[in-house]
Amino acid sequence: MFKIAVIPGDGIGKEVMEATINVLDALNLDFEYTYGDAGDECLEKTGTALPKETLDLIKNSDACLFGAAGETAADVIVKIRQEMKMFANLRPVKSYPNTNSLFKDVDFMIVRENTEGMYIADEEKETEEGAIARRIITRKAEERIIRYAFEYAKANNRKKVTAVHKANVLKKTDGLFKEIFYEVAEEYPDIESEDFYVDATAMYLITNPQSFEVIVTTNLFGDILSDEGAGLVGSLGLIPSANIGEEGALFEPVHGSAPDIAGEKKANPTAMLLSAVMMLRHLNLTDEADKLDAAILKVLDEGKYLTGDLGGSSNTFEMAEAIKNNL
Ligand code: ATP
Numbered sequence: 001m002f003k004i005a006v007i008p009g010d011g012i013g014k015e016v017m018e019a020t021i022n023v024l025d026a027l028n029l030d031f032e033y034t035y036g037d038a039g040d041e042c043l044e045k046t047g048t049a050l051p052k053e054t055l056d057l058i059k060n061s062d063a064c065l066f067g068a069a070g071e072t073a074a075d076v077i078v079k080i081r082q083e084m085k086m087f088a089n090l091r092p093v094k095s096y097p098n099t100n101s102l103f104k105d106v107d108f109m110i111v112r113e114n115t116e117g118m119y120i121a122d123e124e125k126e127t128e129e130g131a132i133a134r135r136i137i138t139r140k141a142e143e144r145i146i147r148y149a150f151e152y153a154k155a156n157n158r159k160k161v162t163a164v165h166k167a168n169v170l171k172k173t174d175g176l177f178k179e180i181f182y183e184v185a186e187e188y189p190d191i192e193s194e195d196f197y198v199d200a201t202a203m204y205l206i207t208n209p210q211s212f213e214v215i216v217t218t219n220l221f222g223d224i225l226s227d228e229g230a231g232l233v234g235s236l237g238l239i240p241s242a243n244i245g246e247e248g249a250l251f252e253p254v255h256g257s258a259p260d261i262a263g264e265k266k267a268n269p270t271a272m273l274l275s276a277v278m279m280l281r282h283l284n285l286t287d288e289a290d291k292l293d294a295a296i297l298k299v300l301d302e303g304k305y306l307t308g309d310l311g312g313s314s315n316t317f318e319m320a321e322a323i324k325n326n327l
């Protein structure tokens with residue numbers, strides 16, 4: 001039995017979460033769901049956007065499904081990441097049929113370091129004439145994320161891991177990152193390893209994205225390349241993500257609360273459902289993950305039950321129902 005924390009949050013988060021739990025119910029999983037509050041509405045109701053009970057709930061669960069938080073998103077998710085020491089951010093970049101993807105056959109995972117690099121935001125403005133930002137790279141954190149990327153590759157039958165850096169200029173920090181990458185790579189002789197500069201990678205993502213399988217990179221580069229990846233494969237309503245940590249894991253769509261369509265059942269439930277697929281894989285429920293993944297793909301491929309963002313006329317629950325019927 002797994003304990004799952006469910007945090008629908010604000011706006012379309014509530015709708016896509018309801019639709020997703022409906023679909024998960026049909027998989028007969030041994031899950032115990034506990035609902036928690038977070039986000040704008042929670043702030044209004046309770047005076048805090050992330051109550052201690054919600055944090056405790058996440059801490060005491062095997063995984064957390066998170067919908068969306070509105071204005072408070074940054075506070076809520078940043079705080080959860082910190083509290084739960086979620087060191088890895090995973091963003092799959094995959095093309096689906098009947099979408100605005102630039103290519104038909106893109107399928108890779110970006111594994112982004114989430115705790116250091118530029119994001120320590122250690123900045124100083126010494127005078128009006130200049131400012132300094134420090135960037136931290138430690139053996140401990142980089143080794144952990146690189147090993148995570150290789151383990152991910154191994155568990156998901158991926159043949160290659162690509163390290164992305166700028167070691168030609170940042171010789172000490174990114175030089176260390178690259179050095180650690182090849183040290184760890186030696187432990188995985190069955191997986192190919194390669195490295196590219198971040199500028200070259202930005203180009204290859206457009207010219208030859210099919211060549212990537214797993215990308216591992218430092219915080220800021222991962223942030224930028226993730227959004228490039230999202231642009232590469234199209235709609236915001238399709239992109240899931242995972243935050244993985246020592247004390248817990250959280251799965252959420254990349255989109256926000258979308259106040260412009262909230263409450264109208266217009267939201268595409270796919271990103272939330274694909275986040276659930278990532279959660280199932282994380283919990284080693286591989287058959288169930290494959291089943292749900294295949295059902296989502298089938299509905300996208302058939303193109304009969306699509307939400308408005310994909311040019312269809314189905315609502316959130318109709319699209320989810322079609323996916324459920326294909327399990
Ligand atoms: P927030 O502040 O919560 O991030 P936002 O206004 O930035 O809200 P997003 O959720 O980031 O809104 O969405 C940006 C745009 O993409 C909106 O126009 C929204 O309607 C659309 N969108 C986002 N998610 C989906 C989805 N799942 N299905 C359909 N359209 C979506």
Ligand code: MG
Pocket residue numbers: 255256257
């Ligand atoms: Mg947004």
